[in-house]
Amino acid sequence: LLPNKSLPLAVFAACVGGTFQYGYNISIINGPTKYVQNFINHTWMERYHTNISENGLTLLWSTIVSIFTLGGLIGVSIGGTLSVRLGRKGTLLTNNIFSLTAALLMGLSSTAGSFELLIIGRLLCGVNAGIALCVQPLYLGEIAPTALRGATGMGTSVFITGGILTGQVMGLKEVLGKEEYWPILLSTTFIPAVLQLIILPWFPESPRYLLIDKGDDEGCKKALRQLHGLSECDAALEDIKKERNNLVGFHARKPWELFSDGSVRWQLLTIVLLNMAQQLNGINAIYFYADYVFRQSGIPSERIPYATVGTGACECITALTCGLLIECLGRKVLITGGYILMSVCCILFTLTLTFQDVSPIFPYLSMACEPFSSMSSGVTNILTAELFTQTARPAAFMISGSINWLSFFFIGLIFPFIVLGFQQYCFLVFLMVCSLVAIYIFFVVPETKNKTFVEIQKDFQSFNKRKSRGSDGASSILLSTPL
Numbered sequence: 001l002l003p004n005k006s007l008p009l010a011v012f013a014a015c016v017g018g019t020f021q022y023g024y025n026i027s028i029i030n031g032p033t034k035y036v037q038n039f040i041n042h043t044w045m046e047r048y049h050t051n052i053s054e055n056g057l058t059l060l061w062s063t064i065v066s067i068f069t070l071g072g073l074i075g076v077s078i079g080g081t082l083s084v085r086l087g088r089k090g091t092l093l094t095n096n097i098f099s100l101t102a103a104l105l106m107g108l109s110s111t112a113g114s115f116e117l118l119i120i121g122r123l124l125c126g127v128n129a130g131i132a133l134c135v136q137p138l139y140l141g142e143i144a145p146t147a148l149r150g151a152t153g154m155g156t157s158v159f160i161t162g163g164i165l166t167g168q169v170m171g172l173k174e175v176l177g178k179e180e181y182w183p184i185l186l187s188t189t190f191i192p193a194v195l196q197l198i199i200l201p202w203f204p205e206s207p208r209y210l211l212i213d214k215g216d217d218e219g220c221k222k223a224l225r226q227l228h229g230l231s232e233c234d235a236a237l238e239d240i241k242k243e244r245n246n247l248v249g250f251h252a253r254k255p256w257e258l259f260s261d262g263s264v265r266w267q268l269l270t271i272v273l274l275n276m277a278q279q280l281n282g283i284n285a286i287y288f289y290a291d292y293v294f295r296q297s298g299i300p301s302e303r304i305p306y307a308t309v310g311t312g313a314c315e316c317i318t319a320l321t322c323g324l325l326i327e328c329l330g331r332k333v334l335i336t337g338g339y340i341l342m343s344v345c346c347i348l349f350t351l352t353l354t355f356q357d358v359s360p361i362f363p364y365l366s367m368a369c370e371p372f373s374s375m376s377s378g379v380t381n382i383l384t385a386e387l388f389t390q391t392a393r394p395a396a397f398m399i400s401g402s403i404n405w406l407s408f409f410f411i412g413l414i415f416p417f418i419v420l421g422f423q424q425y426c427f428l429v430f431l432m433v434c435s436l437v438a439i440y441i442f443f444v445v446p447e448t449k450n451k452t453f454v455e456i457q458k459d460f461q462s463f464n465k466r467k468s469r470g471s472d473g474a475s476s477i478l479l480s481t482p483l
Contacts, residue, residue: 004229010143010203011152014089015159017096017196018136022072022129023163025189027312029065029122031171031305032182037061039182040115064118069409071126072133076401079134080255080394084213088139088206091131092196098128099193107187118186125189133381134401138393141385142206143227145236146452150331150382154323157378161319163192165312172305203227207236212244212390239452246454247391255395267387267460270445271400274335274380277437279407281342281430322378330449331386332441335379339438346431353424386448386456 040060044052052060075098082091106121137156144152171177176185204210204223211220220240224233258264299307326334380400388396419426446459 004227004232006203006226007144007148007152007228009199010227011140011155013196013199013203014092014136014139015155017099017192017200018092018132018159019129019156020159020163020166020192021099021125021189022133023160023165024167024192025068025122025125025129025163027164027167028171028185028189029068030308031168031177032179032185033061035179035182036064036115036118038179039110043113043115046113060115064115064122066409066412067119067123068126068129069405069412071123071128072130072408073126073402073405075127075130075132076134076398076405077130079131079401080398082131083135083138083209083394083397087209087214088135088142089200089203090205091135092139093200095128095131095135096193096197098124098131100190102128103187103190103193106189107183109186110183121186130401130405133404134394134397137381137385138397139206141382141393142208143204143223145228145232146239147450148327149386150326150379150449151323153382153385154319154326154378156381157319158316158323160377161312161316165309165316168305168309168312172309177305208240208243208390211237211240212247239454242452242454243390246457247389253392253395255398258392258395258399263461264388264392266444266463268396268399270387270440271380271384271396272403273437273440274383275400275403276407277339277433278377278380279404279411281339281434281437319378326379326382327449330447331379331382332445332447335383335445336438336441338379339434339441343431343434343438346427346434349427350425350431353427383445383448386451386453387460389453389457 037057040057041052044050044056079091082094086094102121102124105117105124109115109117109121133156137153140152140155141149169175170185170188176182176188204226205219207220207223207227210216210223221233221237224236228236253261258268322334329337384396384400385393418429422429444463446456446463448456451459
C-alpha cells in the first residue's frame with residue numbers, strides 16, 4: 001500500500017521541527033566543548049579577575065549539558081495537556097517558540113558575555129524536545145492509516161537519528177566546528193523550527209482529535225481526504241467512529257488515573273519497561289561518552305569525530321531500514337530482534353574492550369554495535385500510541401516520556417561509575433537488561449500490525465481476563481487446600 005502524497009509530507013513537517021530537534025540538540029553540544037569552556041573561563045576572568053576553579057568549570061559545563069534533560073522532563077510533563085487543549089498540530093507549532101528563543105539566547109551569549117544565556121537556552125531546547133517527543137508520535141500515530149501506522153511512526157526514530165547525524169556533521173571543523181563559529185553552531189537550532197512553521201500549517205490537525213475530542217465531523221472528513229485520499233477516507237472514518245462509540249462517557253485521562261486503572265495495567269507496565277530499557281540498554285550511553293568509549297577502544301583521538309559521524313550515519317540507515325521493514329515483519333519481531341541484537345552488541349563491546357590490543361581491527365568493531373539501538377527506540381514510540389485509546393493516549397505519552405527522560409538522566413549519571421567499577425566488563429550489566437526485556441516482549445506484548453486501535457484494546461482485554469482467571473484460580477486452590 002502506497003501512501004497518499006500528503007502523508008509523507010505531513011510526517012516530514014511534523015518531524016523536522018519535532019524529534020529532529022531532539023537528536024540535533026543531543027549531538028550539537030559535543031563539538032564545541034573546549035571552546036565553550038574557554039568562553040566560560042574568559043567570562044569568569046573578566047567578571048571576577050581570577051581564573052575559575054577546575055571544579056567550578058566542570059560544574060558549569062555539566063549544567064549546560066545536563067539541564068537539557070531537566071527541560072525535557074518539564075516539556076513532557078506539559079506536552080500531553082497541551083495536545084488536548086491546543087490539538088496535536090497546534091502544540092507542535094506553538095512548541096517552536098521555545099526553540100527560536102533558545103537559538104536567540106545561545107547565539108547572543110558570546111556577544112553578551114553571559115554563560116547564563118547558554119544555560120537558559122539549553123533548558124528551553126530541552127523543553128522543546130520534551131514536548132516534541134510527547135506530541136509528535138501522538139500526531140503521527142493518529143494521522144496514519146492502519147496499514148501504514150508502523151512505517152509512519154518510525155519517522156520519529158528516523159528523524160532523531162537524522163538530527164544526531166546532522167549535529168555531528170555540523171560540529172566538524174570543516175563545517176562550523178571552529179572556535180569562532182560556536183555561537184552560530186548552537187543557534188542553528190532555529191532552522192528546523194522555521195521550516196516547521198512554514199510547512200506544517202499546510203497540513204491538517206489529527207483526524208481522531210477533530211472527531212473524538214472536538215466532535216468536528218466535517219473537519220475530520222476533510223483531514224482524512226487530504227491525508228489518506230478519497231479511496232481510503234470512508235474506511236478510516238468508520239474506524240474512528242468505532243473508537244468514538246467505545247469511548248462514550250469517557251473524558252481525557254490524567255496520568256495518575258492510568259496507574260489506578262486495572263484495565264490498562266499491562267499496557268502501562270509495557271511502556272514503562274520499554275522506555276526504561278530504551279535508555280538503559282547501554283548502547284545509548286555512548287552518546288554521552290562517545291569520545292571516552294572510542295578512546296578506550298583504541299581509536300586515535302583525531303579520528304574520533306569522524307568515527308562518531310560514521311556511527312551516526314549507520315544508525316540513521318538502520319532506522320530507515322526498520323521503517324521500510326516494520327509493516328512486513330511487524331512490531332513484535334522488530335523490537336524483540338532489536339533487543340537481541342543489542343544483547344549481542346553488549347558482548348561484542350566487551351570483547352573489543354578486552355582484546356583491543358590484539359588487532360587494530362578490534363577497536364573499529366565497537367563502531368558497528370551502536371546503530372542497533374534505533375531498532376527498538378522507533379517501535380517503542382509506535383507501541384505507546386497503539387496500546388492506548390484516544391482519551392488515555394496523551395496521558396500515556398506523558399508517563400512514557402517522563403520515564404524516558406528520567407532514565408536518560410540516570411544512565412548519564414551512573415555510566416561513568418559502571419565503567420569504573422566493571423571496566424571492560426561494564427556492558428555485561430546492560431546485557432542482562434536487554435535480555436530480560438526481549439523475554440518480556442516475546443511473552444507479553446501482542447503483535448499490533450494491521451490492527452485498529454479498537455482491535456488492539458480487545459487483545460489486551462482478553463489478556464487481562466486470562467490473567468484475572470489465572471490469579472482467581474490460584475486463589476481458589478489456596479483457599480480450598482486443607483491446612
